[in-house]
Amino acid sequence: MQVRKEQLEIPGLLRIEQGQGNLTRIVITSPLASAEIYTHGAHVTRYEPAGQPPVLWMSQSSWFDPAKPIRGGVPICFPWFGPKQGDTTAPAHGFARLMEWEIESTSHSNGTVVVTLVLRTSEATRAKWPADFVAKYVVSVGAELSMQLSVQNTGQSPIRFEEALHTYLTVGDIHHITIEGLGGANYIDKMDGAKTKPQSDRLINFTGETDRVYLNTTSTCIVHDPDKKRRLEVSKSGSNATVVWNPWINKAKAMPDFGDEEWPGMVCVETVNVAQHAIELPAGLTHVMTAKVRSWPTK
Ligand code: BG6
Numbered sequence: 001m002q003v004r005k006e007q008l009e010i011p012g013l014l015r016i017e018q019g020q021g022n023l024t025r026i027v028i029t030s031p032l033a034s035a036e037i038y039t040h041g042a043h044v045t046r047y048e049p050a051g052q053p054p055v056l057w058m059s060q061s062s063w064f065d066p067a068k069p070i071r072g073g074v075p076i077c078f079p080w081f082g083p084k085q086g087d088t089t090a091p092a093h094g095f096a097r098l099m100e101w102e103i104e105s106t107s108h109s110n111g112t113v114v115v116t117l118v119l120r121t122s123e124a125t126r127a128k129w130p131a132d133f134v135a136k137y138v139v140s141v142g143a144e145l146s147m148q149l150s151v152q153n154t155g156q157s158p159i160r161f162e163e164a165l166h167t168y169l170t171v172g173d174i175h176h177i178t179i180e181g182l183g184g185a186n187y188i189d190k191m192d193g194a195k196t197k198p199q200s201d202r203l204i205n206f207t208g209e210t211d212r213v214y215l216n217t218t219s220t221c222i223v224h225d226p227d228k229k230r231r232l233e234v235s236k237s238g239s240n241a242t243v244v245w246n247p248w249i250n251k252a253k254a255m256p257d258f259g260d261e262e263w264p265g266m267v268c269v270e271t272v273n274v275a276q277h278a279i280e281l282p283a284g285l286t287h288v289m290t291a292k293v294r295s296w297p298t299k
Contacts (some may be wrong), residue, residue, distance in 0.1 A: 008106045013113050016103070021064025026103065028141045032111040035141040040066060041097035042117040042137045045073035047145045047293065055145070055232060055295050057170040057266035061259045069097045071257040072168045072266075074147060074291075076137065079129050079161035081274040093164070095128050096135065104136070112142030121154065131159040144294040151279070152286040160280050164243065164272040165291040167234060172227020174246050174264045178203040181221035182242060188213040188275060206267070209248035213275055217242040221269050224298075231296045234269045238289035240277040243270035 005016050012029075019025025024039040036046040047055045058072030069075055069091075077093035084090035091098055101117040108114065119125075119135040132155030140146040153159045171177045183202035189195050190211035199214065203224075220235040221242060245268040247255065252263040271291035273279050279287050 004103075008103055010106055010108055010113065013108055014106055014115070019064070021066075023064050023066065024100075026106075026115055028113045028115075030108070030111050030113050030141065032142045033145070035113075035139075035145065037115060037117075037139055038064075038070060039101050039103060039117065040064075041070060041099065042076055042101035042119070042139075043070045043073055043097065044139060044145070044147065045070060047141065049143060049295055052230075052295055052297070053228070054170055055293060057168040059258050059262055061257050061262075063257050066100070067098070068257070069093070071255075074168070075164075075166040076149060077162070077164035077166055077272075078135065078149070078151070079131070079133075079159075079163070081162040081164050081272065090128060093166070094162075095125060099124070101137065110142075112140055114138060114140045131155055131161075133159065144292050146290065146292045148288060148290040150286050150288045151281065153281045153283055156283050158280060158282050160278055162272070162274040162278045163289060164270050164274065165289070166243075166268060166270045166272075167291060167293060168266055168268050169223055169232050169234075169293075170228070170265060171223065171225050171267050172265075174206045174267060176225070176227055177267060178205050178224045179221055179244065179267070179269065180204075180224065181219050182214045182217055182244070185214045185217050187215065187244075204244060206246055209251055210244060210246045212244050213272070214242040214244065215276065216240060223267065223269065229298050231298055232269075233292075233294045233296065234271065235292045235294075236271040236290060238287065239271045239273055239291070241272045241274055243268065243272050243274070245270070 026037040028035045062071035075097045078096035104116040138148040223232040
């Protein structure tokens with residue numbers, strides 16, 4: 001492992017260390033941005049463009065435990081989203097965020113640092129999902145944060161899966177932000193019996209617990225944040241749905257790994273393929289989904 005670690009580290013730009021909970025953490029510090037990625041779940045927990053405050057939100061109450069997901073940053077949800085249909089014992093949001101991913105390679109170019117992590121079929125994955133696959137995750141840390149999840153079907157029959165890059169964003173105050181980019185779409189309202197409703201206002205604002213799957217949505221979302229004086233853009237490809245989530249007061253209190261008072265400071269804008277947008281992947285083919293996050297200071 002020591003040899004591998006030395007081959008993967010990039011002096012002055014990338015080091016590998018034991019992070020919280022003794023989990024392996026990749027720390028990136030470049031002239032363009034700094035970031036941290038845990039190999040547990042291939043989980044990006046920090047992204048800060050140079051001279052700017054953190055873009056990703058992390059709970060101070062998060063677990064850092066091999067058996068539990070990290071709360072905040074960018075969990076990878078795969079191969080299902082939410083509860084697994086017909087199996088109440090299966091972990092929420094799939095197993096990918098609970099597994100140790102291998103660091104396949106690291107590189108850099110013009111100040112952007114690139115890390116590729118991989119998760120392959122194993123006895124542990126087969127026990128939870130009988131499919132053969134290779135999932136590759138390419139994280140590029142530069143003036144923007146780019147995350148590309150590729151899933152290859154390495155088996156002999158078609159596979160079906162859901163996936164999400166569950167991006168937690170830091171905001172000044174959820175009551176003051178608006179999200180642009182989903183106006184005119186229909187959404188599944190998980191707060192109202194999964195009814196499908198139209199998003200008639202151009203901007204989304206928040207007045208209570210919000211848990212929505214916006215269907216047929218491929219466009220960039222912009223989080224306007226007057227308190228932090230910035231705009232966060234989430235752009236994407238290979239994704240046909242978008243989840244918007246804030247737990248509000250009661251749900252935050254009910255989650256042991258989420259501080260009771262933390263909910264006003266975050267919003268999730270998730271790049272996903274879920275529900276009717278689940279991916280059907282024939283044998284041998286690869287599906288690629290990318291999310292990019294960028295922060296723009298405003299006046
Ligand atoms: C969101 C879902 O993406 O994730 C919510 O839409 C869910 O329904 C939330 O509560 C958090 O999920 P978890 O499993 O990380 O607590």
